[in-house]
Amino acid sequence: MTTPRPGSRAEQARLSEARILDAAAQAFFADGYERTTIRAVASAAGVESGLVMHYFGSKQELFRRVIEAAPAPEVTAAPGQAAEQILANLADRLTDEPVASLSMFRSMLTNPEAADAVSAAMARYRAQIAHTIPAEDAELRSAVISAVILGVIMSRHLVKSDELADADPEHIIRLLHPCMLALTADDAAPATSTHQEPGRDS
Known part of the structure; x- marks a missing residue:
């Protein structure tokens, strides 16, 4: 995967997306799924609500991405030794x-x-x-x-x-x-x- 050039549009997009995910994680973990709104996430991330929807499409998809990015236990042991x-x-x-x-x-x-x-x-x-x-x-x-x-x-x-x-x-x-x-x-x-x-x- 090619790393976006610093200052490029692709790098700015990557940073905006990461900022939104971080704000969403804090909101979901503090307030739960139902009480968290796209508007609140956008405000915390310092972007417009439309940009959140542009990157993620829906609150459900945003929540799914937050879960994917959250630390989670892994099982990597050999068969029979888990x-x-x-x-x-x-x-x-x-x-x-x-x-x-x-x-x-x-x-x-x-x-x-x-x-x-x-x-x-x-x-x-x-x-x-x-x-x-x-x-x-x-x-x-x-x-x-x-x-x-x-x-x-x-x-x-x-x-x-x-x-x-x-x-x-x-x-x-x-x-x-x-x-x-x-x-x-x-x-x-x-x-x-x-x-x-x-x-x-x-």
Whole structure:
């Protein structure tokens, strides 16, 4: 990719776009999706509202670009070795309240447009996890892992469940460790159920 020449029109456009994204990120994270307006973002970025629409087309697209640019956990471990990296990422998010993530989750729960954008970002993370799982049902396992992570983070930071909100992050990680090892391994065959339906003979 060619770097725009300093002072050129292309460089000015790049700087304006970056300034808009930065202003939008601050607005979305502080006020949520619904309360953030294109006019407010434009004012914070020092540009006209029309320029925001010229670069991004809609508030939903602007929100999607903000999510793409926000720091996000990555899973790059070798197949079968992802559990430790997943848990390390989660430990960081349990220790330091993830403001950007929580804002996205709040917006996802209250607005369908925001939910679509957040779902796309979550799908990318699930795909990274699935890539490291050497099992035929890797996509299902990655979906379960993602659901566990989402539930723990939201319960600790948003719902503020007493047990999770007050728990030592290291204790939570220790409890989750066997689960994550099983889900990311290649030898966790479906368990055979011993439950009998009512009315059936032993």
